Amino acid sequence: MAGRKGREGEMLESVYSVIALVYILVACVELCDAATVLDVYRLIQYDLAGVPFGSRFANLNHHAGSLPFRSGADLSRTVVVIPIRELNVTILQEIITQKDRLGGLLLLLPQKFSFDNREGEEGGQTYGKDVMQKLAELEKLLIHANMPYPVYFAFEDDEIDEVLADIKKNDATGQHSTSTIGGYKFVVSTPEPKKVSSAIIANIQGWLPGLKADGDVSQLPTIAIVASYDTFGAAPALSVGSDSNGSGVVALLEIARLFSRLYSNPKTRGRYNILFGLTSGGPYNYNGTLKWLRSLDHRVRESIDYAVCLNSIASSENELWMHVSKPPENAYIKHLFEGFFNVANELGVNINLKHKKINISDPRVAWEHEQFSRLRVTAVTLSELSDPPELLESFGGLYDKGHFGDRTAVFRSVKLVAESLARHIYAPLGKNIQIFADGSSLAVNPSYINSWLNLFSRTPRMAPFLSKNDPFITALKRELAEHIAEVHVQYELLDGMFSFYDSTRARLNVYQVASVTFDLLLLLALGSYLILLFSSLVIVTRGLDDLIGIFRRPPSRKNKTA
Amino acid sequence: MTVFHFFNCALLTFGPHAIYYSATPLSEYDTLGTCLKTAVVYLITALIKLVCLATFLKVTENDSFDPYQELLKALIGFIDVAGLYYAMTQLTHRNISQTHKFQAVGLGWAFADSVLHRLAPLWVGARGLEFTWEYILQGLEANANLVFTVSLASLGSLMWLRKNKPKALIPFIYACAGILATMPSITSYLRRILDWDFPKVVGFELLASVVMAFLSAQLFLACQRRSSI
Incomplete structure (x- = not known):
């Protein structure tokens, strides 16, 4: 069994050795990268006369990716992160109209839009007209689209910018982060959105x-x-x-x-x-x-x-x-x-x-x-x-x-x-x-x-x-x-044809994760280490003959020890 | 992937103990009872240690290194040695040779230490999504700790159980045992004063464990050769 494992190991190792090496180097550099948490705001979800619009889901648990994609890439398990300043509305429109299923969409609004930012509150046009224009277009597009995946807005900050730069670097080297290659995982866990039972309007x-x-x-x-x-x-x-x-x-x-x-x-x-x-x-x-x-x-x-x-x-x-x-x-x-x-x-x-x-x-x-x-x-x-x-x-x-x-x-x-x-x-x-x-x-x-x-x-x-x-x-x-x-x-x-769904805000956890490949390799390394330890201990304490003797015994014994 | 990672880390942390038990003649002489008894002794020792630490040690707000406090901590650390002494000399062991006795005691001791100190953080931490190297390093540390404990136990058996050991070797035995017993203080010193990061400390521990194991083995063999003559 050990022999078979060894052969498997060689095979796997030859395939993954390059990736593993790169990965381990990257991971070593960023040894203590803690999880980032940021507030996210969900795109509206509503039904207009029974026709669904907006973001239809709230739960998110996928790896992150960034624009641009390779053509034909499968994005159904990827959260696409797009900062508004780089957004091309027509590309997004294509994605939405093609009914490509994304794992999720995270749109990063400029920091100046955040509630905490108070500079320039006393009036004055502090942001370019083109961004406003783009936002208006984007909003029109999103409100009237039906997206069967979670769509969130968040404000850019230094932490998420760093994460984004990292994601881009990974994407640029041609490794789209999937579950086999490590990367960033974006997790939002909220209860499924429920229909707001009765919308009350208060006139004063x-x-x-x-x-x-x-x-x-x-x-x-x-x-x-x-x-x-x-x-x-x-x-x-x-x-x-x-x-x-x-x-x-x-x-x-x-x-x-x-x-x-x-x-x-x-x-x-x-x-x-x-x-x-x-x-x-x-x-x-x-x-x-x-x-x-x-x-x-x-x-x-x-x-x-x-x-x-x-x-x-x-x-x-x-x-x-x-x-x-x-x-x-x-x-x-x-x-x-x-x-x-x-x-x-x-x-x-x-x-x-x-x-x-x-x-x-x-x-x-x-x-x-x-x-x-x-x-x-x-x-x-x-x-x-x-x-x-x-x-x-x-x-x-x-x-x-x-x-x-x-x-x-x-x-x-x-x-x-x-x-x-x-x-x-x-x-x-x-x-x-x-x-x-x-x-x-x-x-x-x-x-x-x-x-x-x-x-x-x-x-x-x-x-x-x-x-x-x-x-x-x-x-x-x-x-x-x-x-x-x-x-x-x-x-x-409120009457009319509208019905709305709740869970409008949530918290997004960003995790840096290791890949399954890494864990497989780790298991392999550990297995060989333990087997080596076992063999050497047997040889030292009982002699080589005993070790050989063990492998001649029935397989049940082997499984227990390895 | 996270359960997988947890499994890996647990394998690294607790695997060597099991391997050690099954690969060496310990399993053939059925020394499990001794291991378990030692584990219980460890538990009691740990409790006493905790009480002592709580009684004698001031809680410092800042993470500064106070030599007096550290000395006190090192002294309290010697309670471990007392516990080992008790486990080795006072417990009734079934008829097993001294060679096996110290191994069984060391193994039980190290295993109890691993379970008490590492299982809970592992269970909580390694199943999280965020990947860190910490739990792998912690597993390596557990390995080093096993080697340290067995070495210390072997030296302990020389000190306390063997009557006719060569006079020339006695200072060496005591010096090595002293180093092994103060190892927790040494690593704490490295981490806090020299500000070494965790991987570096673990590397040092692994290296030190190999060196100490070699020295202990040489001492033990020297004594054994002498007594067998």
């Missing part, structure tokens, strides 16, 4: 009553200011949407603060009620807005003079669009637009009117104001986007991070909306008043806006993953209640 409503003149029986007109606060992005745990629609919500909070100060004094209390609405379910055809409007008292709804929906107003191009559903020739719309236009001119903002007809039979609702228009309430959406976004788009993607947006644009937009509303409310006072002038006690407060934008830029808030008593919703409600007396939260179930 605030009511700032106007001043009724004595003996005035008729109801006061109402102005509604609405912003949708939830997000949708490729990675639910990273979907913070500081522009879409963090900026809108922050603007709403600031406007609520400003008007509450005005309304606290009966002398400056306007003859309009102001209704504030923070709606959820925005990415899903403004489902939350619809439910909120339907639940509103019909008298309140009918009293709404007009509604202004704020959506992505951190425009760095100094350009805003007012989207309407009624034709621009409509006298009311004209009046409204003129009011905004005049203020915008004073602030140096370019504002344009854009008309988009509503197709009642089409379930798609591109703008929030369309939900109002469907219920015959005059409404406009103020946005930096000139064209209506597609379903699930522009709701806080990966690129929509706080430190890239332009903060001064938010201040400007807040001022524009507040001033326009105030001029409408206090119209009898004349055209050229400035209510929220800089430096006055009613000026827009940049630090208030900044601190809220910072909070939004680090709070992922996809509606299906927010619980009923989520601290974020509570914080929003409290903040609104700070300024306005009448605030309530309305909980609804």
Whole structure:
């Protein structure tokens, strides 16, 4: 038996000796390489009308590989690691459309995107436009693809960069790491993703009553200011949407603060009620807005003079669009637009009117104001986007991070909306008043806006993953209640064709592993060592004849000793 | 692969003990009882050692090398020798020759040491995914330790059991036994003061074990030759 083993050993050794030598040399150099752990964020997994989309699995236990692959390589047991800075979206698209089964996909976002990175948070474009563009493309691709393997996002850091460089080095020498050749193993162990049973959407409503003149029986007109606060992005745990629609919500909070100060004094209390609405379910055809409007008292709804929906107003191009559903020739719309236009001119903002007809039979609702228009309430959406976004788009993607947006644009937009509303409310006072002038006690407060934008830029808030008593919703409600007396939260179930799956974040363990080949060789070496030890001990203590005698005995004895 | 790796490391750590037992005449004289008794003695000795260490040794926050503490540790290390002495002289052995007795005692001692010190870390660590050389090195260390223990036991049997040994050899016997008994302190010194890394220490231990085994064997044979004359 020993002889056969020896022959086998020679054969194996001749095949693997070169690899083993290289491997042992490499392994000796990196003797104490401990496991790396990093936070990973899973690509969204959802069903749209029963059709599966996104990353369908969460568990990962495969070796790592990197781009580019040899053609025809089997990647079904490989986690492909791609840093975004090197990503070629078309190649990825090919991989996805070819339905190649990968072991997994790990996309490394630049370090600047991480939550911990606070430099440049005070505005300014710190990252190239091309990366943003690439991210937007990537996100669009991933959201609408069905990938039967786990897809994760992570932030680059020095450790994972080192690992990646190592993987690349291995790949370059033509050894794709499989289980026979050592390398890095990426392990994520999470429970299988479960369907989120009921997605709750919470709409927060605030009511700032106007001043009724004595003996005035008729109801006061109402102005509604609405912003949708939830997000949708490729990675639910990273979907913070500081522009879409963090900026809108922050603007709403600031406007609520400003008007509450005005309304606290009966002398400056306007003859309009102001209704504030923070709606959820925005990415899903403004489902939350619809439910909120339907639940509103019909008298309140009918009293709404007009509604202004704020959506992505951190425009760095100094350009805003007012989207309407009624034709621009409509006298009311004209009046409204003129009011905004005049203020915008004073602030140096370019504002344009854009008309988009509503197709009642089409379930798609591109703008929030369309939900109002469907219920015959005059409404406009103020946005930096000139064209209506597609379903699930522009709701806080990966690129929509706080430190890239332009903060001064938010201040400007807040001022524009507040001033326009105030001029409408206090119209009898004349055209050229400035209510929220800089430096006055009613000026827009940049630090208030900044601190809220910072909070939004680090709070992922996809509606299906927010619980009923989520601290974020509570914080929003409290903040609104700070300024306005009448605030309530309305909980609804998100309906529609969407169902979501949980386990949005996990921890990835990176292990440096030895190959099976190495262990085989080790076993072989150990076997020969033990056999040698046995033989020499027998020879020394009992003599050579005894040793030969042992091998003449029945095989059961041999097995026991070897 | 990980269970495989564990198997390999366990083979390296505990294999030589089994081989030693089965290959040498120890198995023919059925000295398993002696080995087991020694293992029990080892267990008790280890307990006493632990109690002593806990009683007399200060716990240092930093990993500094305090000569006084180290000396104390080395002295406590000599409890091992006392344990070996007890196992060799006080235990009732069935009629086996001295040659086999010291081997059986050394083997049982080393095996108990391996099981106590190495099995648990091996079970926890070597089955993990992350590959390190540590457990292979630890297995090699176990091999060296076996050689040390058997050598020490052989010298012990010379010191305590053999009456008519040549006078000239006695200092050598005591010197070698002293070196063997202080070996744990020496390796700890190498690791902490000279800051040797683990592979280097294991290499030293292997080399030292071969040298010490050779010396002990020469001494033992010299004494045996003398007594047989």
